[in-house]
Each structure stands twice: as C-alpha cells, then as structure tokens.
Amino acid sequence: MDDTAGVRSHDGTAPQGGRERPAPGPSPAHSPRKVLAHGDLLRRFVEGREIRPVHVRLDIMGPSAHSRPEIGNGRESGNGPESPNGTDALGPASGNSPAESEIPLPTSEAIALLRGFAASGGRAVTFRGVREATRHPGYPAVCDAGHEAGLRLGLVTDGTRLGRPDTAECVASTHTWVRVALPAGTEAAFRAAATAPGRTTLASLLDDVGDLRQSAIDPDFRIGFHYVISERDPGDILAAARAARAAGAHYIRFDTGRHGGPPGVAPALRQAALLADDAFEVRLPRPAAAPEGASDDDGRRARFDRCHYSRFTVAVDAAGRLFPCPQVSHDPRYDLGDVVADGWPDVLDGAARAAWDATEPPATAACGSCFYRPQNELLDLLLGGRVALDDALAAYADEVPSTPHADFL
Ligand code: SF4
Numbered sequence: 001m002d003d004t005a006g007v008r009s010h011d012g013t014a015p016q017g018g019r020e021r022p023a024p025g026p027s028p029a030h031s032p033r034k035v036l037a038h039g040d041l042l043r044r045f046v047e048g049r050e051i052r053p054v055h056v057r058l059d060i061m062g063p064s065a066h067s068r069p070e071i072g073n074g075r076e077s078g079n080g081p082e083s084p085n086g087t088d089a090l091g092p093a094s095g096n097s098p099a100e101s102e103i104p105l106p107t108s109e110a111i112a113l114l115r116g117f118a119a120s121g122g123r124a125v126t127f128r129g130v131r132e133a134t135r136h137p138g139y140p141a142v143c144d145a146g147h148e149a150g151l152r153l154g155l156v157t158d159g160t161r162l163g164r165p166d167t168a169e170c171v172a173s174t175h176t177w178v179r180v181a182l183p184a185g186t187e188a189a190f191r192a193a194a195t196a197p198g199r200t201t202l203a204s205l206l207d208d209v210g211d212l213r214q215s216a217i218d219p220d221f222r223i224g225f226h227y228v229i230s231e232r233d234p235g236d237i238l239a240a241a242r243a244a245r246a247a248g249a250h251y252i253r254f255d256t257g258r259h260g261g262p263p264g265v266a267p268a269l270r271q272a273a274l275l276a277d278d279a280f281e282v283r284l285p286r287p288a289a290a291p292e293g294a295s296d297d298d299g300r301r302a303r304f305d306r307c308h309y310s311r312f313t314v315a316v317d318a319a320g321r322l323f324p325c326p327q328v329s330h331d332p333r334y335d336l337g338d339v340v341a342d343g344w345p346d347v348l349d350g351a352a353r354a355a356w357d358a359t360e361p362p363a364t365a366a367c368g369s370c371f372y373r374p375q376n377e378l379l380d381l382l383l384g385g386r387v388a389l390d391d392a393l394a395a396y397a398d399e400v401p402s403t404p405h406a407d408f409l
Contacts, residue, residue: 027281027283027404028400028403028404029177029222029403029404029405029408030283031400032372032374032375032378033374033378033396034403034405034406034408034409035312035375035378035379035409036378036392036393036396036397036400037396037400037403037406038054038312038406038409039389039393041054041312042382042389042393043389045308045311045312045379045382045383046382046383046385046389051311051312052120052121052122052344052348053121053122053310053311053312053313053314053348054121054122054123054124054312054313054407054409055122055123055124055125055126055312055313055314055407055408055409056117056122056124056125056126056313056314056315056316057125057126057128057313057314057315057316057325057326058110058113058114058125058126058127058128058129058315058316059127059128059129059130059131059133059315059316059317059318059326059329060104060105060110060127060129060133060136060139060142060318061102061103061104061105061129061130061131061132061133061135061136061318062102062103062104062105062129062131062317062318062319063102063103063318102131102135103318103319104136104137104138104318105136105318105319105320105340106138107136107137107138107141107142109320109340110136110138110142111138111141111142111145111146112340113316113320113339113340114142114145114146114149114151115145115146115149116339116343116344117151117339117344118146118149118150118151119149119344120344120345120348122151122344123150123151123152123407124151124152124153124154124176124405124407124408124409125146125151125152125153125154126153126154126155126156126408127139127153127154127155127156127157128155128156128326129317129318131318132157132158132160132161133155133156133157134155134157134160134161134162134167135161139167139170140166140167140169140170143170143171143174143175144170144174146174147173147174152176152218152405152407152408153174153175153176154175154176154177154178154179154405154408155171155175155177155178155179156179156181156226157178157179157180157181158180158181159180159181159182159205159208159209160200162178162180162205162208162209162212163200163204163207163208163211168208168211168212168215171212171216172212172215172216172217173217175216175218175221176218176220176221176222176405176408177220177221177222177223177405177408178209178212178222178223178224179223179224179225179226179253180205180209180223180224180225180226180249181225181226181227181228182205182225182226182227182240182243182244182252184202184232184236184239184240185202185227185236185237185238185239185240185241185242185243186202186236186239186243187201187202187203189232189233189236189239190202190205193232202243206243206244206246206247207247209223209225209247209248209249210247210248210249213248213249213250214248220404220405222250222251222404222405223249223250224244224249224250224251224252224253224281225240225244225249225251225252225253226252226253226255227240227244227252227253227254227255228254228255228256228257229254229255229256229257229262229265229285230262231262234264234265234267234268235268237254237265237268237269237271237272238268238271238272240252240272241271241272241275241282242275244280245275245280249280250279250280250281251280251281251282251283252272252280252281252282252283253283254269254272254282254283254284254285255285255286256285269284269285301362302362302370302373302376302377303377303380304361304362304373304376304377304379304380305360305361305362305380306357306358306359306360306361306380307324307325307356307357307359307361307367307370307376308375308376308379308380308383309324309325309372309375309376309379309409310324310325310356311357311379312379312409313325313409315328315329316339317329319338319340320338320339320340320341321335321336321337321338321339322335322336322337322338322339322347322348322353323335323336324336324356324361325371325372327366327367327370327371327372328366328367331365331366333364333365334356334366335352336350336352336353336356337350337352337353361376375409
C-alpha cells in the first residue's frame with residue numbers, strides 16, 4: 001500500500017511540523033480547485049454573464065453582525081427568552097432552550113431562506129457559526145425543508161447533540177457531511193478541554209459519530225473530526241487520531257489556528273499520519289497565516305483584485321444578512337442586504353452587492369489575509385484568460401473524474 005495514502009495537507013503545501021517529504025494535495029472534497037467541477041458555471045463566469053451562488057454558509061444561531069433585539073422577544077415561539085446579553089461564549093443552555101447569548105434565526109424565516117436559495121440556483125448549505133447550529137430549536141424542521149427543496153446539507157458542530165434522537169435522525173436522513181470538533185483524544189484530556197455545554201464523555205462522542213456513519217442515508221456521506229492543536233500534551237495528538245479512526249470517522253483534520261500552533265508537535269503529527277489508509281484520511285495543518293496586515297498567507301501580494309469567490313459561495317448570518325464570505329461576516333461593513341426580508345434575487349442583484357463586486361478586496365480591512373485566496377487566484381487566472389478554461393477543465397477532469405461534495409465550494 002502507498003504509505004502516503006490518506007495523508008493530506010489542507011492546501012497541498014508541505015504540512016507544518018517538518019515532514020521530510022511533500023504531502024499530496026488536499027483531497028478533491030476539500031480542494032480549492034473544486035470549482036473546476038462546475039464547467040457550465042465557470043463558462044458563464046469567464047464570459048461575464050450572470051451567475052448565482054451555489055453554496056451558502058449559514059449561521060442560524062447568531063448573534064449577527066447587527067443586533068436584532070426584536071428577535072429576542074418571542075419571534076421564535078415556545079422556546080423561552082432569547083434576549084442577547086452581549087457575551088461571546090456559548091452560554092450554559094441545555095435542553096431545547098437556546099442560551100441567552102444566542103439569537104436564532106426564526107425557524108419559519110430559516111425555511112423561507114433555504115427555499116428561496118434553492119429557487120435562485122443554490123445547491124448546498126453548510127450550517128456553521130460561532131454558536132452551535134444543532135441547538136437551534138427548529139434544526140430538524142429547517143434541515144427537512146432544505147433537503148426537500150433539493151439542497152445538500154453539511155454541518156460543522158461541537159457534537160454535543162449528535163446522540164439526541166431527533167438530531168441524529170435529522171442528520172442521518174438529510175446531511176451529506178458532518179465535521180465534529182474533537183477537543184481531546186483521551187477521557188482525562190477531554191474532561192479538561194471540553195467547554196461546550198451538554199458535553200458528556202469522549203466515549204459517547206465517538207459512539208455518536210460511529211453510529212451516524214452507519215445510519216446516514218446519503219451514499220456520499222462523510223463524517224470526520226477537527227482537532228485544533230493547542231499547548232496541551234503532544235501525546236494527545238496521536239491519541240486523538242487513534243480515537244477518530246477507531247470510532248469509524250472518515251478523517252481527522254489537524255489545525256493550528258491562524259497564527260500557528262506550539263513548537264514540537266511534528267513527531268506527534270508524523271505518528272498520527274501513519275494511521276492514514278484508504279479508509280481513514282489524516283489532514284495535516286497548513287502553514288501558519290501571515291501576521292495581521294500582511295498581504296496573505298506567505299507574505300506575497302494576493303494575485304486577485306476582485307472577490308470572485310463570493311460570486312459562487314456566500315455567507316448568511318442569523319439576522320438573514322448576506323455577506324461575501326464567513327471571514328467577513330462579523331463585520332457590518334461587508335453587509336450586502338437582508339435575504340429574509342427582501343429575497344435572494346433582490347439582494348443578489350442589489351446595489352450593495354454590485355458595489356462589492358467592484359471593490360478591490362485585498363485592500364479592505366478584513367480581506368488582507370483572505371482565507372479563500374487559492375480560489376480567488378484561480379478564478380482570476382481564468383477570468384483574465386491567463387489560464388484557458390477548456391484546458392483547466394480538461395486537466396481537472398483527467399485528474400478528478402468525479403468530485404465528491406462538488407457543490408460545497
Ligand atoms: S476574505 Fe476573501 S473571500 Fe472573503 S470577502 Fe474577502 S476577498 Fe472575498
């Protein structure tokens with residue numbers, strides 16, 4: 001067997017931590033080149049014709065970049081008080097009631113938003129946000145409606161609710177992928193590291209993930225763990241990889257955060273990578289991001305002068321506000337309009353979005369270190385004709401005949 005099978009870096013660069021040989025590129029499901037699976041859409045893009053986003057990252061638990069205190073006064077009926085308290089951490093909520101700091105997008109509005117997105121050409125939704133999406137009181141109803149509208153669903157979660165029958169049934173019947181935060185690889189470290197309310201034991205989290213892998217209906221279903229390396233014992237890295245693999249997860253993804261992790265974790269990552277095989281992927285950290293204010297991840301100037309990526313994928317917050325991407329969705333300066341109140345067509349064709357399309361993003365406040373730079377640079381090359389679209393499509397099709405989760409751009 002190829003001893004690099006299943007070992008990936010997030011972006012195809014040599015993984016942080018000093019591996020002696022280059023890693024293979026990211027898996028097709030996570031590749032920034034995934035947009036090349038959308039030939040018709042790309043053709044419209046390079047010809048300067050109208051395109052609509054196919055993927056939305058939706059934060060349904062809030063709070064949003066704008067405060068919407070009226071939402072906290074009973075708009076989500078039957079779920080208790082929801083007034084914001086201005087805190088940033090997940091509150092101590094348990095059961096069905098959101099924490100006081102959570103301001104959910106009302107279920108009926110979330111359903112309308114997803115149906116409208118599907119009607120305007122949307123194909124995929126990722127539920128993600130600072131707050132835990134599965135704590136939304138209407139999460140199963142929202143997911144059922146989105147699924148029935150033809151959307152594919154992905155979820156980034158802390159995993160605390162994956163064992164609840166209603167959540168587990170919802171995820172198994174409607175989701176295409178799930179990424180679960182793994183705070184630690186042993187029970188002792190798990191107890192010390194886990195801060196999310198409702199967390200029980202590492203064993204129960206692993207069981208829940210294994211159960212979902214068995215019960216999920218979508219033939220393309222993938223579930224895996226996300227482990228952020230911190231100052232803890234490097235031995236926990238290997239323990240986490242072993243636990244993820246034993247649970248039946250498809251992968252474990254290691255991250256060091258935007259400013260790099262602690263030194264000395266390379267040996268542990270090398271050992272973890274040895275657990276990878278054809279059935280279990282180990283994704284190693286990308287290099288640390290540049291300091292605040294630098295041009296991009298490796299210090300060179302970003303090679304794009306418009307945010308092309310936000311033509312294909314967008315973010316919506318819990319107030320129904322559209323933003324170009326999650327990286328800037330905390331910042332009201334990037335607000336492009338209210339897709340709940342005004343509908344997708346009006347906002348997508350509106351003046352705010354047109355102005356954003358004409359903006360040079362690398363010069364703007366939150367885009368100086370664009371997380372989606374590889375996508376933007378590829379799209380810029382195609383738009384400018386410096387890479388011929390037909391050549392790029394043919395090369396990609398040759399390399400990746402079938403792109404997993406292609407609509408989650
Ligand atoms: S961070 Fe990147 S993807 Fe996001 S809005 Fe800025 S340029 Fe676009």
